[in-house]
Amino acid sequence: MSKQEATREQTASMEDYLEAIANLGEGKKVVRVKQISEMIGVKMPSVTSALKKLSEQELVEHARYGHIKLTPEGDRIARDVIRRHEALTRFFAQALGIDKETAEEDACKIEHVISSLSMERLTKFVEFIEACPLGSANFPGRYEYYLEHGELPLDCSSRNVRKKK
Amino acid sequence: MSKQEATREQTASMEDYLEAIANLGEGKKVVRVKQISEMIGVKMPSVTSALKKLSEQELVEHARYGHIKLTPEGDRIARDVIRRHEALTRFFAQALGIDKETAEEDACKIEHVISSLSMERLTKFVEFIEACPLGSANFPGRYEYYLEHGELPLDCSSRNVRKKK
DNA sequence: TATAATTGTTAGACATGTCTAACAATTATA
DNA sequence: TATAATTGTTAGACATGTCTAACAATTATA
Numbered sequence: 001m002s003k004q005e006a007t008r009e010q011t012a013s014m015e016d017y018l019e020a021i022a023n024l025g026e027g028k029k030v031v032r033v034k035q036i037s038e039m040i041g042v043k044m045p046s047v048t049s050a051l052k053k054l055s056e057q058e059l060v061e062h063a064r065y066g067h068i069k070l071t072p073e074g075d076r077i078a079r080d081v082i083r084r085h086e087a088l089t090r091f092f093a094q095a096l097g098i099d100k101e102t103a104e105e106d107a108c109k110i111e112h113v114i115s116s117l118s119m120e121r122l123t124k125f126v127e128f129i130e131a132c133p134l135g136s137a138n139f140p141g142r143y144e145y146y147l148e149h150g151e152l153p154l155d156c157s158s159r160n161v162r163k164k165k
Numbered sequence: 166m167s168k169q170e171a172t173r174e175q176t177a178s179m180e181d182y183l184e185a186i187a188n189l190g191e192g193k194k195v196v197r198v199k200q201i202s203e204m205i206g207v208k209m210p211s212v213t214s215a216l217k218k219l220s221e222q223e224l225v226e227h228a229r230y231g232h233i234k235l236t237p238e239g240d241r242i243a244r245d246v247i248r249r250h251e252a253l254t255r256f257f258a259q260a261l262g263i264d265k266e267t268a269e270e271d272a273c274k275i276e277h278v279i280s281s282l283s284m285e286r287l288t289k290f291v292e293f294i295e296a297c298p299l300g301s302a303n304f305p306g307r308y309e310y311y312l313e314h315g316e317l318p319l320d321c322s323s324r325n326v327r328k329k330k
Numbered sequence: 331t332a333t334a335a336t337t338g339t340t341a342g343a344c345a346t347g348t349c350t351a352a353c354a355a356t357t358a359t360a
Numbered sequence: 361t362a363t364a365a366t367t368g369t370t371a372g373a374c375a376t377g378t379c380t381a382a383c384a385a386t387t388a389t390a
Contacts, residue, residue, distance in 0.1 A: 011376075011377085013376080013377065013378095032337080032338090033337070033338055033339090034336090034337060034338080042377090042378070042379090043378080043379065043380085044337075044338060044339085045338085045339070045340080045341095045378085045379070045380085046377070046378055046379075047338090048338065048339055048340085049339095049377075049378085050377080053376095053377095064338085064339075064385090065337085065338060065339080065384090065385055065386070092283055092286075095290075096283065096286040096287060096290060097286065098282060098283055098286055102280055102282050102283065103283075105280060106278075106279055106280050106283045109278035109279070110275055110278060110279065113271075113274035113275060113278065114271055114274070114275065115267055115270060115271050117263060117267050118257055118261065118263055118267065118268075118271045121257075121261040121262065121263055122261060125260075125261060176346075176347085178346080178347065178348095197367080197368090198367070198368055198369090199366090199367060199368080207347090207348070207349090208348080208349065208350085209367075209368060209369085210348085210349070210350085210368085210369070210370080210371095211347070211348055211349075212368090213368065213369055213370085214347075214348085214369095215347080218346095218347095229355090229368085229369075230354090230355055230356065230367085230368060230369080
């Protein structure tokens with residue numbers, strides 16, 4: 001209800017292509033169809049086909065057999081996907097203590113489906129955890145204790161509960 | 166690497182159908198094509214078509230114009246989806262303080278793509294938060310403070326950081 | 331610089347999952 | 361219990377995105 005998307009929504013696939021092109025193009029590097037296909041895990045004709053579609057939407061510039069480049073709008077979308085990707089990876093890796101590889105895999109999937117509200121909150125959550133790891137009564141540390149021992153740390157016992165207001 | 170799926174992976178769509186049938190069938194209630202179509206937000210022929218596919222995989226029993234019922238295997242898969250759905254909803258609602266509706270929407274999407282490792286950790290995380298909300302230095306409360314004021318609570322300041330070991 | 335290797339494209343098949351239109355079965359009600 | 365309303369199915373179109381096979385362009389190298 002509150003979400004009024006101004007720009008055309010992209011599918012998960014198209015977001016993946018934009019993201020890959022942005023990542024491969026970092027620092028003015030030339031981007032090749034082959035690289036994109038390897039990064040995404042599809043065959044080259046799939047890339048050509050996607051580039052055609054993205055060109056029609058003016059998100060990518062693509063000369064036949066030639067250069068591949070994001071338009072400003074394509075770049076904006078790609079950056080947004082990458083931003084989500086990074087926040088999600090950090091959440092899974094830092095906050096939940098998941099190995100980098102799995103964290104990346106999950107981020108790759110979730111980045112395409114999560115709402116902007118949840119994304120925003122999750123980002124703040126990670127910032128909070130990272131900025132305040134010990135002050136917040138060593139949150140990740142306690143969480144790890146719980147993961148390892150399967151029971152709550154001592155200072156979570158009920159006698160401590162009524163310290164609120 | 167560690168994940169060796171014994172049962173055939175289902176697509177997000179098929180998982181949605183199984184989930185809807187399980188939810189609608191709670192307490193022996195008769196399940197209708199119409200209801201499924203409304204719950205998922207597709208037209209009836211899409212449901213008929215999905216039921217055919219699921220019947221072939223023996224996840225659903227479906228008599229033409231007649232009853233719709235999950236097989237034990239179909240039910241197992243549906244329960245699993247529902248379990249993920251609920252944990253995700255609780256995470257977004259309880260831990261991140263997101264409204265129930267958005268929490269549900271996000272859970273509906275993410276339940277189909279998250280890894281079992283992340284799911285397990287996230288579940289434990291929610292259990293931890295819910296079991297230990299005040300003892301853990303009022304974690305959700307501090308997080309809300311951060312959300313509202315945009316800065317860390319006082320006791321996150323650097324002078325408190327070296328209290329680790 | 332010919333030729334071989336590599337990279338990229340085109341054409342068209344295929345899988346998934348949706349839809350509309352037309353019809354069939356079932357259920358409700360006059 | 362005929363008839364109308366509702367629910368469900370079938371047939372087939374369509375959109376998305378993948379693939380293989382064949383060919384074309386580019387680049388590397390003999």
